[in-house]
Amino acid sequence: MKPIYFDNSATTPLDRRVLAGMTPYLTKEFGNSGSIHSVGQRALAAVDGARDKTADFLNCDPQEIIFTAGATESNNLAIQGVVNYFQKRGTKIHLITSKIEHPSVLEVMKEMEKRGVAVSYANVDNSGVVKTTEIARLIRPETVLISVMYANNEVGSIQPIEEIASLIKTEKARRKTKDLALYFHVDAVQAVNYLNCDVQKLGTDFLTMSGHKIYGPKGIGALFVRRGVKIEPLYFGGHQEYALRPGTLNVAGIVGLGKAVELVEKERSVAVLKLKKIKRAIMGALSKIPEARFNGDAERQLPNIINVSFRRAEGESILMMLDMAGIAVSTGSACSSGSLEPSHVLSAMRIKPEWSHGSVRISLGRCNSEAEVDYFIKKLKAVILKLRSMAP
Amino acid sequence: MKPIYFDNSATTPLDRRVLAGMTPYLTKEFGNSGSIHSVGQRALAAVDGARDKTADFLNCDPQEIIFTAGATESNNLAIQGVVNYFQKRGTKIHLITSKIEHPSVLEVMKEMEKRGVAVSYANVDNSGVVKTTEIARLIRPETVLISVMYANNEVGSIQPIEEIASLIKTEKARRKTKDLALYFHVDAVQAVNYLNCDVQKLGTDFLTMSGHKIYGPKGIGALFVRRGVKIEPLYFGGHQEYALRPGTLNVAGIVGLGKAVELVEKERSVAVLKLKKIKRAIMGALSKIPEARFNGDAERQLPNIINVSFRRAEGESILMMLDMAGIAVSTGSACSSGSLEPSHVLSAMRIKPEWSHGSVRISLGRCNSEAEVDYFIKKLKAVILKLRSMAP
Numbered sequence: 001m002k003p004i005y006f007d008n009s010a011t012t013p014l015d016r017r018v019l020a021g022m023t024p025y026l027t028k029e030f031g032n033s034g035s036i037h038s039v040g041q042r043a044l045a046a047v048d049g050a051r052d053k054t055a056d057f058l059n060c061d062p063q064e065i066i067f068t069a070g071a072t073e074s075n076n077l078a079i080q081g082v083v084n085y086f087q088k089r090g091t092k093i094h095l096i097t098s099k100i101e102h103p104s105v106l107e108v109m110k111e112m113e114k115r116g117v118a119v120s121y122a123n124v125d126n127s128g129v130v131k132t133t134e135i136a137r138l139i140r141p142e143t144v145l146i147s148v149m150y151a152n153n154e155v156g157s158i159q160p161i162e163e164i165a166s167l168i169k170t171e172k173a174r175r176k177t178k179d180l181a182l183y184f185h186v187d188a189v190q191a192v193n194y195l196n197c198d199v200q201k202l203g204t205d206f207l208t209m210s211g212h213k214i215y216g217p218k219g220i221g222a223l224f225v226r227r228g229v230k231i232e233p234l235y236f237g238g239h240q241e242y243a244l245r246p247g248t249l250n251v252a253g254i255v256g257l258g259k260a261v262e263l264v265e266k267e268r269s270v271a272v273l274k275l276k277k278i279k280r281a282i283m284g285a286l287s288k289i290p291e292a293r294f295n296g297d298a299e300r301q302l303p304n305i306i307n308v309s310f311r312r313a314e315g316e317s318i319l320m321m322l323d324m325a326g327i328a329v330s331t332g333s334a335c336s337s338g339s340l341e342p343s344h345v346l347s348a349m350r351i352k353p354e355w356s357h358g359s360v361r362i363s364l365g366r367c368n369s370e371a372e373v374d375y376f377i378k379k380l381k382a383v384i385l386k387l388r389s390m391a392p
Numbered sequence: 393m394k395p396i397y398f399d400n401s402a403t404t405p406l407d408r409r410v411l412a413g414m415t416p417y418l419t420k421e422f423g424n425s426g427s428i429h430s431v432g433q434r435a436l437a438a439v440d441g442a443r444d445k446t447a448d449f450l451n452c453d454p455q456e457i458i459f460t461a462g463a464t465e466s467n468n469l470a471i472q473g474v475v476n477y478f479q480k481r482g483t484k485i486h487l488i489t490s491k492i493e494h495p496s497v498l499e500v501m502k503e504m505e506k507r508g509v510a511v512s513y514a515n516v517d518n519s520g521v522v523k524t525t526e527i528a529r530l531i532r533p534e535t536v537l538i539s540v541m542y543a544n545n546e547v548g549s550i551q552p553i554e555e556i557a558s559l560i561k562t563e564k565a566r567r568k569t570k571d572l573a574l575y576f577h578v579d580a581v582q583a584v585n586y587l588n589c590d591v592q593k594l595g596t597d598f599l600t601m602s603g604h605k606i607y608g609p610k611g612i613g614a615l616f617v618r619r620g621v622k623i624e625p626l627y628f629g630g631h632q633e634y635a636l637r638p639g640t641l642n643v644a645g646i647v648g649l650g651k652a653v654e655l656v657e658k659e660r661s662v663a664v665l666k667l668k669k670i671k672r673a674i675m676g677a678l679s680k681i682p683e684a685r686f687n688g689d690a691e692r693q694l695p696n697i698i699n700v701s702f703r704r705a706e707g708e709s710i711l712m713m714l715d716m717a718g719i720a721v722s723t724g725s726a727c728s729s730g731s732l733e734p735s736h737v738l739s740a741m742r743i744k745p746e747w748s749h750g751s752v753r754i755s756l757g758r759c760n761s762e763a764e765v766d767y768f769i770k771k772l773k774a775v776i777l778k779l780r781s782m783a784p
C-alpha cells in the first residue's frame with residue numbers, strides 16, 4: 001500500500017503544474033524584479049501576472065495584494081500594522097478576535113495586550129462556530145479591528161463572515177467619531193481551497209492567504225489590504241510592495257502562489273464533490289467505531305476536514321501508530337511539544353478532556369482518493385483496539 | 393553574443409546544484425517540518441541538515457541560526473528585536489550605524505528614531521570605509537547596538553569589522569552598568585561569497601545573510617543570533633525557530649540556503665582568483681576611457697564589484713543603453729524610482745554630483761568569464777561616446 005497523506009491542513013504537496021510554472025524563475029529567469037534592466041523587468045512581469053491572478057481570485061485590485069513570506073507574517077502585518085498605526089497616534093484602541101483562532105492570530109493578540117491594547121476573545125458554540133451576537137456584545141466605541149478566521153484549522157468549522165461583516169457595517173454607520181476605523185480581518189488560510197473568497201462579497205478589509213495550504217510553495221503568502229486602510233509596515237527597507245513589505249521579492253514563490261490560486265478556482269467545484277464523497281465514506285465507517293464522536297458539525301464544516309475523538313485512546317499515540325502503517329494524520333490538539341494541554345479549539349467548544357485527548361484530525365486533499373478509505377479504516381480500527389486493550 | 397549579466401550584487405542566478413538539492417523538497421518530500429509523523433520528520437531532518445551547514449559556515453552553534461524570509465527581515469529582526477527588548481523595559485538606549493548601510497538597515501534606524509530611540513550615523517572616508525575612530529567617538533553609555541555592514545553593496549568597500557568588534561570589547565569591559573548590553577550586528581549580505589564569515593573571529597553578535605545573493609533561492613535568509621543575546625521576535629505565532637521567527641518553515645528554501653553556503657565555502661578561493669582577473673581586465677580597459685574614475689579603493693574592495701563614474705554621461709542612461717545591447721549592470725545611485733537624488737553611499741564618500749550621477753556598478757559573479765570583457769568594453773565605450781555626443 002502506498003503511503004496515505006491525510007494531513008492536508010498542515011501542508012499540501014506542491015502541485016506539479018505549480019512547480020512547472022515556477023521553474024523558469026528557478027532557472028534562467030533569475031532576475032531581481034526591482035532591477036531596471038530587462039532581466040529584472042521580465043521577473044517583474046511575472047510578479048505582476050501572479051498579482052493579477054491573486055487579485056482576480058479575491059475580486060480586488062492588484063494594488064491591494066501584498067505578498068508576504070506566509071500566513072503568519074500576513075496575520076501579523078494586519079494586526080500589528082493596525083495597532084502600530086493607532087498606537088503611534090496615541091489613540092486608545094480595542095480589538096476583538098475569537099477563542100479558536102490560529103496561534104498566528106491568538107499569540108499576536110496576547111502580545112498586543114502586553115503592549116497595552118485591550119483585546120476581547122469571542123466564545124464559540126459547541127460546533128466551533130463564532131456567534132455573531134457574541135461579536136456584537138463585545139464591540140466598544142474604540143474597537144478598531146475584528147479578526148475572525150474563515151474556517152477553523154482543527155475542526156474545519158466555517159465562520160459567519162458575511163454576517164459579521166454586516167454587523168460591522170451597521171456599527172460603522174452608527175459611530176459618531178467618523179475617523180475611528182473599524183476593520184475586519186479574515187484569516188482565510190484553510191478556506192481558500194473550498195470557499196468563495198470574494199472580498200467584496202465577504203466584506204473584509206484584510207484577508208490572509210498561504211501558498212503551501214493550496215498546493216503552492218512554502219514561504220509565500222499574501223495579505224489583501226483594502227485601499228485606504230490605515231496600516232504600518234512590520235519592517236522597513238526598500239519600496240517593494242508599496243513600502244508595506246520591503247525586501248527582494250520571492251519571484252518564484254509569488255509565481256507559484258498565482259498559479260496555485262488559478263488552479264483552485266478552476267477545479268474547486270469538482271474538488272469539493274470528490275472530497276465530500278471521501279469524507280462521507282470515512283465518516284460512515286468511523287461512526288461504527290464504539291466510543292467515537294465527531295467534533296464540529298458536518299453541515300457547517302470544510303469538505304476536507306474530519307475531527308474525531310476516541311475515548312480511551314490518546315490522539316498522539318493514534319498518530320504515531322498510524323504513521324508506522326504509512327498513514328499521516330494529525331492530532332486535533334496542538335500539544336505537539338509534549339505538553340498535555342488539550343487543544344484550545346476543542347476546549348472552546350466545551351469538549352471534555354476525556355474526549356479531546358483522543359482527538360485526531362483527518363484532512364483530505366487533491367491527492368487523496370476513495371480507494372484509500374478501506375485501508376485507512378482497517379488500520380485505524382486496529383490501532384484503536386490495540387490502544388484500548390493496553391489502556392489501564 | 394549571449395547576454396552578459398554583470399548585476400550579481402542585485403541578485404545571482406540560482407546555481408543548478410542548489411536547485412538539485414532543493415528539488416526533492418519541491419516534489420515528493422513536501423512535509424511540514426512541524427508535523428510529528430514521518431512525512432514531517434523527513435522535512436525536519438532536511439532543515440536540520442541545512443542549519444548545520446549554515447552554522448558550520450559561520451562557526452557557530454546550529455541553535456544560533458534563525459531562518460528568515462531574507463536579509464531585510466534579518467536586519468529588521470536584529471535591530472527592531474533589540475530595540476523592542478529594551479523599550480519594553482523602559483531603558484533609554486542609543487544605536488550606532490554608518491551612513492552607507494543598505495536601506496534595510498538605514499530605514500529601520502530612521503523608524504527607530506521616530507519611536508524615540510537616539511541613533512548616530514558614522515561617517516566614512518573617501519573610499520567608503522567606516523572609520524573605527526568615528527565609531528569610538530559616537531559610543532555613549534547607553535549605546536546597545538552597533539550595526540555596520542561587512543561590505544558595501546554599491547562600491548564593495550570592505551569594513552573593518554574585527555577592529556570595530558575589538559573596540560566594542562574594550563568598551564564593554566570599561567562599562568560600569570554591567571547589565572546594559574552592547575551588541576554588534578553585521579549585515580554580511582554582499583560579503584558572504586568572498587570574505588571569511590567566522591563569527592567568532594569577527595566578534596559579532598548578529599550576522600545577516602541572504603540566499604539569493606549567494607546563488608541560492610530568493611525569499612530565504614538567515615540571522616545569526618549569539619546565544620544569550622536579548623532580543624524580541626518581530627512577529628508572533630507558533631514555536632518555530634526557537635519562537636524567534638514563527639511560521640511554517642520554507643523547507644526547500646532553507647535546504648537551498650544550506651547548499652548555497654556549502655558551495656561558497658568549497659569554491660571561494662578559486663572564485664576569488666577568477667573574479668580578480670576579470671575585474672583587473674575590466675578596470676584596465678575602463679581606465680583608458682577619458683573622464684572616468686573609480687569609486688572606492690580596489691585594495692579594500694570585494695573582488696566582484698567595480699563602481700565607476702563617467703562625467704557627462706548619466707548612469708541610468710548608460711544602464712538602459714547597455715541593456716539594449718544585452719548587458720545588465722546597475723547604477724551606483726539608488727534612484728530607481730526616477731528620483732534624481734544621488735546615491736547616499738557616493739554622497740557619504742563626498743563624491744561630487746557631476747561624478748555620482750554618471751556612476752555604474754558592475755558586479756561580477758560565478759557565471760561570468762574573461763571572454764565577456766571585450767564585448768562589454770566595446771559596447772560601453774560606444775554608449776559613453778554616444779551619450780556624450782548628445783549631451784548639451
